[in-house]
Amino acid sequence: MSKASGASALWGGRFDRRPSPLMERLNASIDFDKRLWRHDLAGSRAHARMLAAAGILTADECAAILAGLDTIAGEIESGTFAFDPALEDVHLNIEQRLTDLVGEPGRRLHTARSRNDQVATDFKLFVRDAIDRADALLRPLQAILIDRAETEAATVMPGFTHLQAAQPVTLGHHLLAYVEMFGRDRERFADARRRLNECPLGAAALAGTGFAIDRHHTAAALGFERPTANSLDSVSDRDFALDYLSAAAIAAVHLSRLAEELVLWSTPQFGFVTIDEAYATGSSIMPQKRNPDAAELLRGKTGRVLGDLQALLVALKGLPLAYSKDMQEDKEPVFDAVDTLELGLEAAHGMIATARFDRPAMARAAGVGFTTATDLADWLVRVLGLPFRTAHGVAGRAVKEAEHRGCGLEELPLEVLQGLEPGVTQEVFEVLGVERSVASRTSLGGTAPARVREAAAAARARFLEAG
């Protein structure tokens, strides 16, 4: 049975004919699953050592296999390994090469193992690495946001709701909101990691095996907390991929919100930020353009991560146990989401690290749109004892008057305010400035510069210094 006869050499005993070329094209996953080669080698090493420990392989056979796997690792790393589509996938490519290299021991490696548990194990190892990388990219993104938040703890800008100026806030406070989001993302990935961390190896095709294997041995060798509890579930389960994709989708939504703000803020109309040229591009026709392309791509790529999540959920819907070939559609969406998320996190970091904020422009904007009307209402409650709803109505009418006059709230004559509520005194003007407004919001988690500095320090301790 020569290598030329391809994968069917490995399973084709009962077959008369070869798959059609179309089938090979449809079926072959080697183009994408070769990305799992490190994990496949790791799994095979652990399996071989366990078989040896269990007396199923001799020490010599095990040594030959391990040496062969090392050779293969070298070949793949150096680019000399010839992946053969006729051998379907990374697993059969490696196994076939191993047999070519070491002979009969190579043919013994697949004892008490099936591709079903092998691929589940490899893919789990890959996803676990991806989770670790996501964490390793989210952390510095939080770090740069905290750094910049501290520097901008007292930078006043308009806080928006409905994209209308609502109340003055500080830029530092705004940036820390993203630190919270990315903190939840990290926790979500950590939960996914913990839930994933059971080893399917040894489930074999679906039923377990009669060989006296030691599943705790392989689980420990591969860094899993324990073996999976049910062999059918072990080969049917792709929850770990869904967990990754869910977490990635939510993180992508967070990135899309940040990106939207960078796009908005860098318009001439807002003018709050200048995206560094390193993250912008020009136009082939309009010489003046500096487009926030990186931010737009960050936002646009949300679609593909959501699509990836949907793709796998749909593929798994209604599949009977145990393994069905539909499940081969698990890897590409995950690979795509991994690449997209990682690139997006790096780009977000780069943009935030290099963004130039225009403090005067932000400060000017903070006062536009009667953003201290709530402060007026609160003053009426606090000082005059009006019920909030009544105070809200008075402040609303003050806004209408100021709008009518084309002035700011702080520019209304006292008499006008007294016409709306007789108790108003000169003192009210103290709360109508944006700096004062911001400074007053001292509730826990509020926007007052002092609170922002505390929050930045707390975030640093919670997210960057722990663990």
Added chain:
Amino acid sequence: MSKASGASALWGGRFDRRPSPLMERLNASIDFDKRLWRHDLAGSRAHARMLAAAGILTADECAAILAGLDTIAGEIESGTFAFDPALEDVHLNIEQRLTDLVGEPGRRLHTARSRNDQVATDFKLFVRDAIDRADALLRPLQAILIDRAETEAATVMPGFTHLQAAQPVTLGHHLLAYVEMFGRDRERFADARRRLNECPLGAAALAGTGFAIDRHHTAAALGFERPTANSLDSVSDRDFALDYLSAAAIAAVHLSRLAEELVLWSTPQFGFVTIDEAYATGSSIMPQKRNPDAAELLRGKTGRVLGDLQALLVALKGLPLAYSKDMQEDKEPVFDAVDTLELGLEAAHGMIATARFDRPAMARAAGVGFTTATDLADWLVRVLGLPFRTAHGVAGRAVKEAEHRGCGLEELPLEVLQGLEPGVTQEVFEVLGVERSVASRTSLGGTAPARVREAAAAARARFLEAG
């Protein structure tokens, strides 16, 4: 300002005109968010008590408010509360009624609070309850599966991969695979609960407040672990809803797999199970039909949960901070997913509890399709010392021979087997029976009845007795 003037009475100070009737239709959420009434009252009670403790309300004002809220609770429970669409949402309906009932103190309740933090709090409380209910439904579903798994620990059936008979397994083993899935679902919901459990109340509109509120007080009163750390994030965040929807989507996929199997197994062709009449329906034209409708609906409803998840992810994509009205689209997908999941979990429980398994049919099917070919290969490895790949080839050719003769593997003459591999002895026939095959798969998590009984006991301890 009369009640008749609607919600704009509560925010319309600067407005000249009323919203268009179309706008009221578009904007009003009262039709669905009245479902939050219990949570809104709970939030208002906690807020009022905290305001009183902080000296912002007097004790009398607080008492009046609490009494008014109790009255409202009674009215809603008894169905006498008149929800008014012109008052937009459940929050303004309740606040307006409170003011009608208790006068000025009612107008003071909204001090240091905004609808933005109020709705975030209410909705978190709702989702937290929904998580608790999901757990409370998943647990008995696991329990019935474990019960039945124990009873069927030695019931032999075909294990399928690619929906082709693969190896004999036990029904108990198969059922326990679902116990694992639902166990991960419970863990996923538990993670979501932990991540959700920070209180947004006190974030006010987005910036925090200048009133000297005590956010730890309200957080504790409402059963949250701590207040949220950033007020902008507090009102912009809907991660908790996405976490619920992700977990529900994955659970729905699990249910769809179970449902698919019930549909398949109850065909005359499979005949493994009879769905109880309580979960089946007939046909308006075909008198003989007994359709597994409950299972089909379980499978079909996966689509809507996936659609719900998608809907909220899309709604949040690209939203700038802090609150945008788009976020009002958060509730209906969650409500729909909650109702769908809960109904589905109950239906799954009912179907499993009442399903009648046909053991003889399963046993017959277990032997069809040369399901012990792997046992033959393993015997060649274990007894004759052949490398697995070589043994696999021999077994494949034996299958081809049996298929050609139209007999089972165990019915092949010894000479035929010896023609394929001279070392084969009579002893080989011992491993070709399905009972023996099943009994041999004793690896951890494997399908041997003894293992299944152990696994059922372990699952009982892990999932039902803990916590």
Added chain:
Amino acid sequence: MSKASGASALWGGRFDRRPSPLMERLNASIDFDKRLWRHDLAGSRAHARMLAAAGILTADECAAILAGLDTIAGEIESGTFAFDPALEDVHLNIEQRLTDLVGEPGRRLHTARSRNDQVATDFKLFVRDAIDRADALLRPLQAILIDRAETEAATVMPGFTHLQAAQPVTLGHHLLAYVEMFGRDRERFADARRRLNECPLGAAALAGTGFAIDRHHTAAALGFERPTANSLDSVSDRDFALDYLSAAAIAAVHLSRLAEELVLWSTPQFGFVTIDEAYATGSSIMPQKRNPDAAELLRGKTGRVLGDLQALLVALKGLPLAYSKDMQEDKEPVFDAVDTLELGLEAAHGMIATARFDRPAMARAAGVGFTTATDLADWLVRVLGLPFRTAHGVAGRAVKEAEHRGCGLEELPLEVLQGLEPGVTQEVFEVLGVERSVASRTSLGGTAPARVREAAAAARARFLEAG
């Protein structure tokens, strides 16, 4: 067999027991499918008349049935019809009531018909009506956009790419872009209508019938172009619902883009438009707010329409022929998308009809951001004969110089421009004004006011006067 025994009275001949209450809850579709009552009555009338024409019913039986159906129509319209969940769906509710009203002829109506073809017919009639309504709402939306485009044909504003000012355009031109989008939407719905318009009635359960029915008769009576060609496909097909949902999803994306622009343009920073108070709301805490809620909801509701499309695609994925109960999940996503789209189209119409555009603000913004740099490059090509790429480079350096000096392109000294390209003459300044720039873009479909007026007239003829 009394009414009290519910739906199972109509199909339960072989059943011993009633469905579980849970099953009734899971199975009952009456809560939503009663919306199909008009279509169900129409289908039954056509079926009864055809049965009579074919001699399967007597004239008297047919007359009794038609009278009974009229009575039922009256009862439902007046709200006196008691829908009974135990009778599952609108079809069985009506059939049972008919039998109560007219006796035996009512029991003859279901001859040569099944719920499978009945529901397919009813639902197609509903979707066909929804398509007609979508068209009837898209048309006036186009009309108001064309009206306003004509009025604003010469209103200069910045054209954006990447949300950066790109080139000056006219507001009329911008509004006409949406007329094109909604024109494609109308065409898409029209295509869906044409494809839908085959009558499934007479397919019976799945196999056709042995009764000598005349399917052309019912098809014509119900306004279908022809009967469907294959009875299995007739009851399995929900393409028409997917076609509606696809068209609705694309239309929703169009609306979301319009909504995004209204949100942006109504910020103080842009200030291009004021949304009428009829489509805005205020804040419960911030008295000055006027939020573009209708636009935000339009944008946010895109998610649910995308989710509806996904829900049905997922429900249908992998369903074997012919009818499966999963397909009962077809109606709610369609109903939700219909309601959402119709409300959205009305809201878009209302907002556009009442929006107040701020021409001076737009004109000012049109000149910000060196938006005539392309005009400069084009002048260098046209007048000096430079290759475009060379001219683009010169104009880019002019922008850099102007940015450095903090002035507009038109404010650069001639010598500076000559320093970049010696051939530049005073004449160049003529093309650097935004009015001149806009007027020059006279290519077909371009933004020059004359072109916009022509385009508006053409759109009126194409979209409003035809058909």
Added chain:
Amino acid sequence: MSKASGASALWGGRFDRRPSPLMERLNASIDFDKRLWRHDLAGSRAHARMLAAAGILTADECAAILAGLDTIAGEIESGTFAFDPALEDVHLNIEQRLTDLVGEPGRRLHTARSRNDQVATDFKLFVRDAIDRADALLRPLQAILIDRAETEAATVMPGFTHLQAAQPVTLGHHLLAYVEMFGRDRERFADARRRLNECPLGAAALAGTGFAIDRHHTAAALGFERPTANSLDSVSDRDFALDYLSAAAIAAVHLSRLAEELVLWSTPQFGFVTIDEAYATGSSIMPQKRNPDAAELLRGKTGRVLGDLQALLVALKGLPLAYSKDMQEDKEPVFDAVDTLELGLEAAHGMIATARFDRPAMARAAGVGFTTATDLADWLVRVLGLPFRTAHGVAGRAVKEAEHRGCGLEELPLEVLQGLEPGVTQEVFEVLGVERSVASRTSLGGTAPARVREAAAAARARFLEAG
């Protein structure tokens, strides 16, 4: 400005610095959009010829450009063209190479054109080709289904609803259901093609151009029916891609249903079909397996097409006009859907063409499950004049009796039937055989062999001979 300086050479006049390497990675689309090279060359040829016809290029310049483009075509085809990621995309790569080859005329090609209209044109040309290929693959799939339907016009099998045997049908009838589905798919693609077929070239960046171009000239040269009507819409519109993706998603759902049936029917339990070895694979561990992998992949890949559709809908949601970089996310989902659909259609064709149907197994199954109960009810209506509902009840009780006795309906003693309905005569047994049942369903579109032969002929005329 050397080639080494990359894309920014083409737009970087105002920039001081190069993009970051990360940005190049994020921004570069050359890895995937080089697939558009043929369409880009076609667009450039048409543009150059039009510019020459309009006197904007000289004849010599045009000739040089065309010669250069031919050279580039040759280079790309022969694999010697060096795509440079620093040049971002296929458009700039080709333009830069053209300038290298022909000098100044190359720098003039981009006159009156922007990448925005260029990419819209190229991508429309690509999608138009993809639509044509989809049609060219759907047609032979219909052809083979019609061929096999004719051969199997009288092959009796069980017709299923709810996957329960419902009524006997013919295999030919079942196969023709798919002919209808794929016929609608072809029509859907044809509609998309018609709607797509307007040429955006000449819209320039967004505003049109002042050069005296002739858009009808380029539109005609590229096979479009007319130029687009609005330049802003021209560069903002991706409806054509959404139309393709919607049609592909629905077609994928059809394929998933066919695939599900092939998977089911090839189980030992059903045994209706044997998938040819060319479309099946074996197992690495279980020597006897022959898995219907091609069918499973067809079903599983539905997820990715649905994900692709979702990805682009999400990317476009809420994008302001005109072009945003998010829209660069349009190509990969379309490319993926194109490849997936085309492979799937080929695989479906191959599987159907080579499938071996087991007529005896189907015939046996057709009689299982009391599938002629409807025939019994219909006989009671037709011969005894019972109302259908009454007849349905009698037949239901007959089924219960037969089930109780463990016999078929046709095996019930006459007395038993007479006990249920006294009028029953011996003649009833004639309608209880499956052959007779099938032959009786002669309504238009019904399953009677004669009808199926007519329907196959009609389908051949409608779908294969037209056009």
